[in-house]
Each structure stands twice: as structure tokens, then as C-alpha cells.
Amino acid sequence: MKQLRTLEDLSMTELEDILEAAGQTSFAGGAFHAAANLFFEPSTRTKYSFEMAEAKLGMHRFDFSAEASSIEKGESLYDTLKTFEAIGVDLFVIRHPRARFYEELEGLQVPVINAGDGAGNHPTQSLLDLYTMKEEFGSFRGLHVVICGDTAHSRVANTNAWILKRLGARVSYAGPDAWMPQEVSGGRVLSMDEAVEQADVMMMLRIQTERHDGRVAYTPETYHRRWGLTEAREQRMQPHAVIMHPAPVNRGVEIADSLVECRRSRIFKQMENGVKVRQAVLHFLLQSKGADRVETIS
């Protein structure tokens, strides 16, 4: 692995190695490594779980604020990163509102981890989702994952649908017609009532209001009644089925408040797993940069 801009940067073996390594407890440490975390969009989980993962690996962390940087004086993203590269940073973690922002960074020597690019991709979220499903079900083959809600504007939905189909899972969608992905190849659109009865995993999504250009399509109550995972719908899920959500959650909108922490919910488990998976990703990227400087996972 040289970069992690989308999951297409990983071979299937590398992907399996990350999911396997995330279950280990002993990672590289000791040598000096530095990460620069550049978040141009708000984040709680991704930003701080990367920071925790970096801290657990003994890495130094540069926390970047665009407002307090020379970007305010017109410096480009590329030149900002070249500066960090010159200073000696080992890798970048970047979240940016522009889809495929990484395409303008081809001249960098230092690996880039995409922490979310607009409505494009969110590879480490997807890896932690896969890890959580593997922990729950053991394998992806035949697993029926229903992605529910604002699929069209969700980078999580994009990445998960792509990789889950490659891994042999069945992906369906539920939600308002206008928010279904343009291309639902290999996936079916279900009503919420069909979805809850058929899913092994109900993957709920927040309404991505920041990508709706100010248009308000539904009141929270209307949305919850029509497209939300209500308490009544949860009662009709299969006994073994689980609820996932990348979060942040809007309680009472896409999911009933009481279901966020119910016995089926893996939402906080996903966050816990995020640290492990990000540690594994950082480990492998550092390892591929300079194998001599990183101890092997044991």
C-alpha cells in the first residue's frame, strides 16, 4: 500500500491484512514518525480516532488549522503539503470538501490517507464498517446490507456499496427516490418496511444537509415516519440483524433515539473499531515507506 485515497488503492490481500491486523493489539512503536492531520471539514470521530491511533503508535501529530495557516495568504493545498513534506512529515491524513482532492497531490512523496473527500469516498470508515461486520458475521459472502437514507450525498455509502459488492455481499438501498444513487447496479431499492424484514445489516445514514444547497425536503418528523428506523420497524428486524450508522447521528430523524444504544446497535462499536483499523492502516503505510523503521505486528 502506497496511499489510501480510495479502497481501489488496496489489493484484496492488503484489505484482508488490515482487517486481520486491526484485531491484533501490538503495533509498531519506538521509531520517530510524524503525521499531519489536515481537516478542512468538521469531524469528531475520524479526526480524534486518527489522533488516538497515532498516539498509540507513538507518532508525533501536527494538528493543522487552515485559518491559522498560510492558506489564508493564498498558498495552495499542494504547496502546504509540500511544506510539511519538507519539514519531515511521514504521512498525511486529509479531509476535504472537494471530491477527489487527492488528484492534485500526485507530486507528493509522502502517503495521503483520505479521511473523506466531499461526496466521494471515506475509505477508513468503510474499513471499520467491514471490520465490524466481519466481527459480527465472520464473512461478507451473502450478507444482505441495506443502506438507508441519503445515499446520493454520502461518501460512506459510495465506498461501502462498492467494496461490499466486491466482497460478495448483497447491497440494497432504501430511502427517498431523489436520494438514491444514480447508478444502483447490483443493488435493489426497497421500501423501509421490506428493508427491515430482509436486512442482516441496516446501515442508516444521516441526511447530508451540508450537500443539499439549502433545500429542505422533509421535516424531521416526516422523515422519521417515512424513512426512519422507528421502534416499530426495529421490532420486525430478523433476530440476528444489527444496526450500523457511520455517525454523527441525528437522533429521532433517521433512527429513533432509543435505538441508538439498543442491543442491536453497533454504532459505538464501530467507533471503537475505528481506532484499531486506523492503527492498522497507519502501520502498513509506515511499513511500506521504510520497513526497517517499523517493527512487525506480532
Ligand code: CP
Ligand atoms: N463517521 C465520520 O466520518 O464521522 P466524523 O464526521 O465525525 O469524522
